[in-house]
Amino acid sequence: xxxxxxxxxxxxxxxxxxxxxxxSEIYDGLAAVYDYGQYGVELKNNIKKYWWDSLVRxxxxxxxxxxxxxxxxxxxxxxxxxxxxxxxxIDNKNSKKRYRADVLIxxxxxxxxxxxxxxxxxxxxxxxETFDEAQFISTNPRVLANKEKLEKLHERFVKALNDxxxxxxxxxxxxxxxxxxxxxxxxWTDVRQFNLMFSTEMGSTAESANRIFLRPETAQxxxxxxLNVQKSGRMKIPFGIAxxxxxxxxxxxxxxxxxxxxxxxxxxxxxxxxxGSELEWFSYWKETRMKWHRALGFGDEKYRFHDxxxxxxxxxxxxxxxxxxxxxxxxxxxxxxxxxxxxxxxxEYSGKKLxxxxxxxxxxxxxxxxETSIGVDRMFLQIISAAYTEETLRxxxxxxxxxxVLKLPPAMAPVKLAVFPLTKKDGLPEKARTIMNxxxxxxxxxxxxxxxxxxRYRRQDAIGTPFCITIDHQTLxxxxxxxxxxxxxxxxxxxxxxxQEIIQEKVSMRTLFETIAD
RNA sequence: GCGGGAGUAGCUCAGUGGUAGAGCAUCAGCUUCCCAAGCUGAGGGUCGGGAGUUCGAACCUCCUUUCCCGCUCCA
Numbered sequence: 157x158x159x160x161x162x163x164x165x166x167x168x169x170x171x172x173x174x175x176x177x178x179x180s181e182i183y184d185g186l187a188a189v190y191d192y193g194q195y196g197v198e199l200k201n202n203i204k205k206y207w208w209d210s211l212v213r214x215x216x217x218x219x220x221x222x223x224x225x226x227x228x229x230x231x232x233x234x235x236x237x238x239x240x241x242x243x244x245x246i247d248n249k250n251s252k253k254r255y256r257a258d259v260l261i262x263x264x265x266x267x268x269x270x271x272x273x274x275x276x277x278x279x280x281x282x283x284x285e286t287f288d289e290a291q292f293i294s295t296n297p298r299v300l301a302n303k304e305k306l307e308k309l310h311e312r313f314v315k316a317l318n319d320x321x322x323x324x325x326x327x328x329x330x331x332x333x334x335x336x337x338x339x340x341x342x343x344w345t346d347v348r349q350f351n352l353m354f355s356t357e358m359g360s361t362a363e364s365a366n367r368i369f370l371r372p373e374t375a376q377x378x379x380x381x382x383l384n385v386q387k388s389g390r391m392k393i394p395f396g397i398a399x400x401x402x403x404x405x406x407x408x409x410x411x412x413x414x415x416x417x418x419x420x421x422x423x424x425x426x427x428x429x430x431x432g433s434e435l436e437w438f439s440y441w442k443e444t445r446m447k448w449h450r451a452l453g454f455g456d457e458k459y460r461f462h463d464x465x466x467x468x469x470x471x472x473x474x475x476x477x478x479x480x481x482x483x484x485x486x487x488x489x490x491x492x493x494x495x496x497x498x499x500x501x502x503x504e505y506s507g508k509k510l511x512x513x514x515x516x517x518x519x520x521x522x523x524x525x526x527e528t529s530i531g532v533d534r535m536f537l538q539i540i541s542a543a544y545t546e547e548t549l550r551x552x553x554x555x556x557x558x559x560x561v562l563k564l565p566p567a568m569a570p571v572k573l574a575v576f577p578l579t580k581k582d583g584l585p586e587k588a589r590t591i592m593n594x595x596x597x598x599x600x601x602x603x604x605x606x607x608x609x610x611x612r613y614r615r616q617d618a619i620g621t622p623f624c625i626t627i628d629h630q631t632l633x634x635x636x637x638x639x640x641x642x643x644x645x646x647x648x649x650x651x652x653x654x655x656q657e658i659i660q661e662k663v664s665m666r667t668l669f670e671t672i673a674d
Numbered sequence: 675g676c677g678g679g680a681g682u683a684g685c686u687c688a689g690u691g692g693u694a695g696a697g698c699a700u701c702a703g704c705u706u707c708c709c710a711a712g713c714u715g716a717g718g719g720u721c722g723g724g725a726g727u728u729c730g731a732a733c734c735u736c737c738u739u740u741c742c743c744g745c746u747c748c749a
Contacts, residue, residue, distance in 0.1 A: 164742080172685055172699090178740080184722055185740045245746075247676060256746075345676090352747080373749080407747070415749095422749060476749095490749065531749035549709085557710075579707055610709035617709095626708065638708070645709070 163482040166544050167413050169560065173619050175199070175540065176414060188407065188418045195619050196536070198570030198600065200421075203535050204400055206567065206665055207423045210448055211398045214673055218396035218425065219389055223377025225402060226358065231376050232369050234505035235498060236470065237353060244325055247345040255336075257325045257347045261313050264332050268306040275299050322347040354404045354418075370404040375527060377401070378426045379498045382523075383510055386428075393512055393523055394437065396427040400532070412483060414533040421532035428523040430514070431496065437526045438473050438493040444672070445489055445528050446477055451671040452565050454542040460485060470497035479538045488538055489530035496522045539568055543620060549645075562620030563643055566663040571621040572599035573659055576612050578628040580605050588627040591637070591652050598656055599663065617642060623659055625652070 170176040175196040179189035192200055211218045232238050244257040275298055280287050293299055309332065316324040326347045335342050354370040371377065378397045385397055400423045407418055429437045442461065450456050462485075464474040473493040478485040499522045503510045511520040543564045549557040566572070575592040577584035585605055595601050602621065604612045609626060616624050625637045631652070639658070640647045650658070 167741095168685070181740095183739095187740070245675080247745095403749080405748075411742080416747090417749095420749065424749090487749070529749060534749065559710075576708090608709080608711065609707070610711085613709050615710090628708080640708080647708075 162544075163413075163541075165546075166482065166541055169544060169618070170196070170413075170540065188411065188416065190414050190417060195570040199539065199564070199568055200532060200536055202568045202570070203532060203539065204423065206668065207448075207530070207535075208398065208400065209665065210669060210672060211396065211425055214669060215396065217391065217394065218398055218427075219385060219391070221378060221381060221385060221397050221399045222401065223374070223381060223399060225371050225404075226368055227371060227376060227380070229366065229368050230505055231380060231502070232353065232372075234501040235373075235376050236501070237369075237372055244322055244347045246326065246329065246347045257322075257329060258313075258317065260334050261309070261325070261328055261332070264334050265306055265309055265313070268302050268309070271302045272299050272306075275302075352405050352407065354406050372405050373403050373529075374399050374401045374422045374424050375426060375529065376498070378424065379502055379525075382426070382428060382499065386512065393514065394427060394429045394433075396425050398423070398425040400424075414537050415481070415483075415486065417533060422529060423532055423535075424527065424529045426494075427526045427528070428512070429526060431521055431524045434493045434495065434524040434526055435473055438491065441526055441528050442475055442491050445491060445530075447672045449477060449479070449488070449538075451668045452539065452542075452568070454538075458542065462487065468492070470494045479534075479542075481537065482541055486534075488534045489528065492527045492529070494525040494527050496524050498525060499523065539564065559614055559617055561617040561642060564620035564622070565668075566622040567665045567668055569620045569622050569663070570600065571602045571616070571619060572623065572663045573655075574602045574604060574612070574616045574621050574624040576603075576609060576624060576626045577605050578609060578626055582629065583632060584627050584629070587631055591625070591627065591655075595655060595659075599659060613640065613645075622662060625655065 167176075171178075173195065174193035177191045177193055178185040179191050180186045208220065212220050246255055246257045246260070272293070275296060276289060276292060279292050279296070280289070293303075309328070312324070312328055315321075316328060323346075326344065329344060329347075330342070333342060336344075353372050355367050356370065358366045358368045378399055382397065385391060386395070401421065402419060403422050404419050407416060427437060427441065446459065446461070449459055458480045460478050462476040462478050464471075464476070467474055471492045472495050475491050476487040477489040477491070479488045499510045502508075503522065510522060512523050513520050540562065543562045545561050545563050547559050547561060549559060562569075573595055575588050575595070577588040588603065588605070592601050592603050602616070604615070606612075613624055620642070622642045624640045624642075626640065627637055630649075631637050635652055636649050637652045637655070638647045638649050639655070
């Protein structure tokens with residue numbers, strides 16, 4: 157089956173079986189916003205628990221935090237989001253291609269630099285050994301002309317950027333006669349700013365209102381609280397702070413189901429380390445986080461690292477953990493060595509010292525930060541797309557049959573156990589209820605008595621329930637039930653007092669934690 | 675945001691200007707009893723929304739919205 161078809165089926169399956177619904181569907185939906193249904197929310201909670209416990213519970217030096225979505229507006233200036241999150245974009249009307257206006261101008265500046273370099277190299281060849289590069293650059297008329305153009309352009313460009321003057325940016329592109337690399341045309345639209353941060357007003361009246369932003373990442377809530385946590389928790393570096401929460405980005409193009417949404421949930425852990433040790437910790441977390449993903453058992457070949465060549469303004473090393481989705485390898489988690497950029501910047505903007513006193517060396521310093529940041533929704537999509545399986549079966553009479561089964565890791569499955577009476581009479585439902593009422597204290601259970609037993613199995617397969625038990629007439633005599641396994645479809649007859657132990661062993665996260673623990 | 679494609683029942687889809695359909699699913703009853711069984715009946719759609727053309731629009735035109743694919747960004 158084509159991967160694209162598979163993805164479409166997956167999206168349909170998510171809706172049909174109560175995992176993910178389009179938001180506000182009865183009002184025609186809202187672009188790139190989705191709601192998690194009755195099973196989706198369970199899976200999502202299991203993902204969050206797996207992440208949280210693997211960090212906060214298994215590491216003595218990592219603690220949690222739940223910071224507010226609303227934060228002081230200056231935080232987003234300090235973090236660089238106010239500047240970096242508003243790209244000036246321009247479209248070419250002929251090729252219909254969109255470009256970042258600032259990138260077009262930067263390319264133009266690179267062109268001038270290239271011209272100068274060419275002149276220098278030409279001259280170098282001509283003069284040979286006696287060539288004085290510095291003198292040539294300061295005297296050659298062609299070089300000087302290009303240099304002047306470059307400097308003028310640079311000055312104009314920087315001013316326009318600082319003033320956020322979009323009209324001027326467009327004028328620069330027109331004046332420089334920059335053409336579209338594809339169509340070669342100069343037929344440009346206006347430059348438009350897309351601010352990727354959502355904003356709202358805090359304060360009851362318009363006059364007194366403050367423009368505040370919905371956080372575009374959860375990380376800053378950790379940075380601004382790092383000293384609170386360090387002091388109140390008597391944390392010693394290295395230590396980490398973990399947080400799960402919603403973040404919001406007004407993406408220009410949000411697509412691919414829940415892969416890129418405007419409202420999404422992040423699980424972030426910021427690890428504070430002494431300056432100079434950040435790259436060691438970076439590689440430690442790189443490996444540790446990869447183990448966490450692989451422990452789910454979807455196959456190691458489904459994952460890879462993608463190291464960044466081009467680093468963000470705050471990072472000195474960065475990698476992504478990519479997973480092979482139906483639409484290709486895509487980022488699920490980012491691991492960044494953020495240096496002291498964030499804490500340093502907050503120190504500057506707030507005027508408050510954000511230093512850590514190291515009692516061993518008797519020195520103060522601003523810690524460096526290694527970040528692991530993962531999208532809950534992407535993790536959800538990873539799990540559900542890896543679990544979605546269409547199987548062809550052979551019936552007893554030899555004819556073909558098929559089933560759709562979500563092969564979720566049992567620890568992630570929304571429903572752990574389904575309880576079926578074989579028939580609706582002879583006291584079987586009552587017996588089934590009795591057993592279910594015991595099991596529900598330990599596991600998320602579901603009771604079903606409607607339709608044939610086969611149909612009920614298939615329904616549970618479709619939502620990924622790892623275990624089904626059937627209560628039949630023999631159960632009434634000797635308290636044994638048949639337990640049926642989702643993946644193999646095999647059955648065993650066991651005494652029902654053994655159920656708790658058998659299921660617990662499979663659905664517990666303990667095995668996962670043992671795999672990833674150091 | 676720009677270009678291309680699409681939107682009909684919960685799901686998959688048929689229906690090319692003349693009374694809105696099928697299969698599956700849902701609900702009730704009967705029958706069967708370990709892998710999507712059968713019979714009977716029921717519910718469910720202002721055909722994404724709005725406007726226009728027409729005696730008459732799911733179908734033609736325009737606008738709008740949502741989804742999918744490409745451009746850009748990213749968890």
